[in-house]
Structure formats: structure tokens, C-alpha cells
Amino acid sequence: MSDKNNFHHEDSLPADDRWVEFDLSETSEEDSALTNSEDTADIFPAENAQVQEDPEDLPDGADAKDADGLPSYLLSGQRRPGKREIAVPASALDEPDEDDEQTLKSRDYRPIRFRRDGKLGCLGGLMYAVFIISISIILACLGWMAASDLLALNKEPLVATIELPRSIFTEKEVIVETDGVETVEIHQAADIDYVANALKDGGIIEYPFLFRLYANFANADIKIDPGTYELSTSFDYRALVKKMQAGSESQLQTFITFPEGYTMRQIFQKLEDEGICTQESLYDAAENVNFSFSFLDSVTATGSERLEGYLFPDSYYFYEGMSAKSAINKFLNNMHYLITADMLAATEQRGLTWNEVIVIASLIERETSGSAEDRANIACVIYNRLKAGMPLQIDAAVLYDHPEHEGAPTAAILEQDSPHNTHTRVGLPQTAIANPGLASIQAALKPADKNYLYYALDEETGEHRFFTNYNDHAAFVATQSYGQ
Numbered sequence: 001m002s003d004k005n006n007f008h009h010e011d012s013l014p015a016d017d018r019w020v021e022f023d024l025s026e027t028s029e030e031d032s033a034l035t036n037s038e039d040t041a042d043i044f045p046a047e048n049a050q051v052q053e054d055p056e057d058l059p060d061g062a063d064a065k066d067a068d069g070l071p072s073y074l075l076s077g078q079r080r081p082g083k084r085e086i087a088v089p090a091s092a093l094d095e096p097d098e099d100d101e102q103t104l105k106s107r108d109y110r111p112i113r114f115r116r117d118g119k120l121g122c123l124g125g126l127m128y129a130v131f132i133i134s135i136s137i138i139l140a141c142l143g144w145m146a147a148s149d150l151l152a153l154n155k156e157p158l159v160a161t162i163e164l165p166r167s168i169f170t171e172k173e174v175i176v177e178t179d180g181v182e183t184v185e186i187h188q189a190a191d192i193d194y195v196a197n198a199l200k201d202g203g204i205i206e207y208p209f210l211f212r213l214y215a216n217f218a219n220a221d222i223k224i225d226p227g228t229y230e231l232s233t234s235f236d237y238r239a240l241v242k243k244m245q246a247g248s249e250s251q252l253q254t255f256i257t258f259p260e261g262y263t264m265r266q267i268f269q270k271l272e273d274e275g276i277c278t279q280e281s282l283y284d285a286a287e288n289v290n291f292s293f294s295f296l297d298s299v300t301a302t303g304s305e306r307l308e309g310y311l312f313p314d315s316y317y318f319y320e321g322m323s324a325k326s327a328i329n330k331f332l333n334n335m336h337y338l339i340t341a342d343m344l345a346a347t348e349q350r351g352l353t354w355n356e357v358i359v360i361a362s363l364i365e366r367e368t369s370g371s372a373e374d375r376a377n378i379a380c381v382i383y384n385r386l387k388a389g390m391p392l393q394i395d396a397a398v399l400y401d402h403p404e405h406e407g408a409p410t411a412a413i414l415e416q417d418s419p420h421n422t423h424t425r426v427g428l429p430q431t432a433i434a435n436p437g438l439a440s441i442q443a444a445l446k447p448a449d450k451n452y453l454y455y456a457l458d459e460e461t462g463e464h465r466f467f468t469n470y471n472d473h474a475a476f477v478a479t480q481s482y483g484q
Helices: 003-008 098-108 117-151 192-201 208-218 237-243 264-273 279-288 324-338 341-349 354-367 372-388 395-401 411-415 438-445 470-478
Strands: 159-164 169-178 181-190 227-232 253-257 315-319 454-457 464-467
Touching: 117 208, 159 192, 181 192, 192 208, 208 237, 227 237, 264 279, 279 324, 315 324, 341 354, 341 438, 354 372, 354 395, 354 438, 372 438, 372 454, 372 464, 395 411, 454 470, 464 470
Parallel strands: none
Antiparallel strands: 159 227, 169 181, 253 315, 454 464
């Protein structure tokens, strides 16, 4: 092969990398004039020119030329650049110097190599797919964990006691729409952060933030009530909110016993001390709530005192934080079932109202030493004095308006006129002075058949002594320390 053709390829290059094809579709007129000139004929043969090949350069067993004048070992469709008519700038006619020849060898005629963009694109796509799949798996795991906590799925069985004190509740205004009319109601709203943390600390839930999110969506803060609750991991969020309400089966109840003779003030104080209701709410309910019991029809008093005597003393279970109305209903409902037809018949036979029976029973309850005989004799004295038009002169009634006073009433207290001062007024007090038990109610309906008009406490025996006249009574009192 001629020396002028050596710059077209590098030593030992494969045939595919030897030839460089130029796009000569657009050439200037000046450049076209140089085509097939004598100076370029050796380097770029004309279209139909025959290229002389050195037989020594041919592969073994290969013919020198094919029918078209091309080397027979060329692949189908290959053409050497000299086979085409091309145009080159005039500057290309200059003989290359050593620098130009080096440049041609190292850059212009460097073998064409395949681009790696396709391979990188496939790898990038694969990496993107792996990333998306990984994120999906992570999100799916998080979603499953959240759903397991929200719906109580696959949780370890656990029961815990959760206490929600009244101190975490504050008043909240809630707009309620009824028949198109909006009204503002005041509700006690729980501190959801406290509730969520309490549930987490008790092991009932795993994710407090998720419970807070649910509570905000479900308005759980105004549905939850103060109290102590026994909750389980088997409860989902909706069930937990429902279980943390007063009266639910999960709420632990407080067992409270109220002694006979407790006043309404003492009962309300105990209920507040036990965390059941506030005194304020209890007094408000006692005064304003319409309790549907027929035995209250004969009550003439107004205000909260109208229920004095009707809060039947007994032992009750209460839910912590329950409504005042519900708490009072327990007492009234108990009395409702204790009143028998015989009691009502005896009341009517004596020409009394049920309210008067309760007032008399309350006087007996506050004065008695406890025995059935003592109760019946005190009832006898009350009826005999009422019949005789005498003041009852029962100190316990006078002291009803002075709950903080201890001991016997002073002369100043006895002189103060009030609806309960049985020293200055004749007849029964306006309201009961305590809540009597069943024994005192029965004594009020069936007093002893005696002529007693007086009684006094025997300090030695702790029982009352009864008298039919004042002189005997005064003589006995003189022997007791309280008469000094």
C-alpha cells in the first residue's frame, strides 16, 4: 500500500476502524473545484477510479479485486473513502508537517468507540427502581405498624389501669347545630397529650402522635371523662375513646358508704373528696334538675334543700367523674324501690304527706341513740308535741343552720329565728335536717303508743330517758353534766 495512505489508519487496527466516512453533501463551489485534482488524486481517487492494492498486503487466499474494483476481503457495503467524490479545503493540500501528522494520528483518526450512555441509562433505571421499591417497602412497614396500633392488630395481651384526673380537663366551647340553629355548649375537654402519654406509659398504645391525630379527627377530647379505667391492648383507638367515658364497663368504680343521718352537705362533700363530682355541680343539679320521682311531688322547699332527706344513706358504686345528675339519681332511685305500698298507706292514714314523714324521720335519725325502741319513743314525743301544739325543741334541728358548730347550741343560737329553729317555731321544720335510714322512716310511720312529751340523754348508759311531764325531765337533766 502506498505511503500516502498510511495516515488513514493506525498500525494493527481492525478493518472496521480503519475507514472514516465524510459527509460531503454540502460543499462550497471553491472546494468542489479542487475535486479530483492532480494533487488529491492519489489520496482521494475519483468515483470510478481503480485503487491499486499491493498483493502482499492482502489476506492469505484473498483475491486482489472484486467486480467493482474493491478489495474482495471488504465486508458487504463497505467503501473506502477514496471510492467517493469529496471536497476538501485548499489548506488540506499542504504537505503535513510532523506536528500535523502527529495530531492526525492521535486525534483526527482515532478509532471510533462505542458510547456508554446506553449502559449507564440501564444502570440508572435499575438503581431508580431499587430506590422506589425500597421506599415502598419502608412505607408499607410503617403503614402496617401504624395500622396495627390504630386497629389493635397482633398486639401482646396486656391490661393496664389508666387514671385521668379531673385536673387535666378544662372548659371548651363547642358549637352545636340543631335544626339549622347553632348554639354554644360548654364541655369539659381532656388534655389529649396527657391521655396519649398515659396510654403509652401503660403499654396500651405504641404511637402517642398517632393517637393525638386520631383524637383531633374524632373530637375525642370532649368525649373522654375523668376517672380510672381498666384498658386492654385489644381495644382499638375508637374503642379506647369509648371506654374512657363515665359509666363504661372499663371504668373502675368507687365503693362509698354513707352513714344514716348524713346531711346533704356531708354527702356532697364526700362525693367530691372521692373524686366523683364537684360540690358545685351537685348543688346545681339538686336545685335545677327535674328528677322524675312521684315521692318528690309533696316537697314544698325550693333550691337545693328540696332534696334534703331524699338522698337515701347506703353503700353505692360510683364512677369517678360521673355527672352530678347521675350521682344524685342513685340515691333517689334507691329510695324509690324502698317505698312500699304499706308505707304510702300508713302515710295517708296519719294524714301526712310523704315529705312530712321524711322530715319527722330525719329528726328521729339525728336524735336517736340507735335502738329501735329509742327511735319509736322519739317519734312518739314528736307526734305528741305536734298534737299538743308545743314547740319540738329539738337541738339537732336548730344546729342544721350551723354545720360548723360543735356541741350543744348556745343561747345565742337558740334565740336566732330560722325555718329550722324548733325552739322559736311550732310545727315541723321546713325541710328535713338529714337523710334518714329505713329504720327511722319506719319509726316515723309507726311511733310508740306512749304519752311521752320529753326526753334527755343518760350519759351513763348512752340511751335516752323519756318523761311525761316537765318536772321529772328537769330533775333528771340536773343530774347530767350537760345540764350544768
